[in-house]
Amino acid sequence: MSGQRVRLGVLVSGSGSNLQALLDACAREDFPAEVACVVSNVSTAFALERARKAGVTAKVVDHKAHATKEGFEKALLDTLRAANVEWVCLAGFMRLLSADFLGHYAGRVLNIHPSLLPAFPGLHAQRQALERGVKVAGCTVHFVDAGTDTGPIIAQVAVPVLPDDDEKALSSRILAEEHRLYPLAVRLAVTGKVTLDAARTRVEARATVGELALRNPGATVDPA
Numbered sequence: 001m002s003g004q005r006v007r008l009g010v011l012v013s014g015s016g017s018n019l020q021a022l023l024d025a026c027a028r029e030d031f032p033a034e035v036a037c038v039v040s041n042v043s044t045a046f047a048l049e050r051a052r053k054a055g056v057t058a059k060v061v062d063h064k065a066h067a068t069k070e071g072f073e074k075a076l077l078d079t080l081r082a083a084n085v086e087w088v089c090l091a092g093f094m095r096l097l098s099a100d101f102l103g104h105y106a107g108r109v110l111n112i113h114p115s116l117l118p119a120f121p122g123l124h125a126q127r128q129a130l131e132r133g134v135k136v137a138g139c140t141v142h143f144v145d146a147g148t149d150t151g152p153i154i155a156q157v158a159v160p161v162l163p164d165d166d167e168k169a170l171s172s173r174i175l176a177e178e179h180r181l182y183p184l185a186v187r188l189a190v191t192g193k194v195t196l197d198a199a200r201t202r203v204e205a206r207a208t209v210g211e212l213a214l215r216n217p218g219a220t221v222d223p224a
């Protein structure tokens, strides 16, 4: 089936545990996509090791090696095109992409973010959630636009914020859900079960049953 699979380019900057979740999903026979190329803007990112271990092309395009954002994005685009990438997944990629770059992959760039957007966009989303004292946190996969974590939302999972949580504990609870959510959202997007409708997304009704059920946040309430 590999010939019919959608070719993903995964952009990373760090550990790459979400990349790993995508690589693992793509290793399954019935998954509709494959990782064609991994590109990191950080040469020391552990994500590059994960890609190599999975036998996937791993490239570094260092933003610091380019005088302008345009130059950086052109190198990024050239790298993705050389690998015949059809869809782009941001997986802990910590650079903002311009509208110009996104235009080359219009409606085919996805991102995962560790909050229930539109709450807590940008850096340190989990810390922001703790500082605001929210009781429910989570993660979101969305189409990417030129804003910071502002694009149309595809899927979300909620997790509880527990009384003794610090940033590490909350981040790891959210991350476990990210690893389940990202492959699911990629499947929905590349198979056309979720489509862009202006600033919102429409998810096919039969895709929602079972696939997009909101998980119980798990907080227990004493009935008394």
Ligand code: GAR
Pocket (backbone or CB within 6 Å): 013, 014, 015, 016, 017, 018, 019, 091, 092, 093, 112, 113, 114, 122, 123, 124, 125, 149, 175, 178
């Ligand atoms: C993940 O929590 C991801 O949601 C977040 O960075 C982490 C990367 O971890 N992304 C953002 O905050 C983007 N705004 P990973 O490298 O282990 O996948």
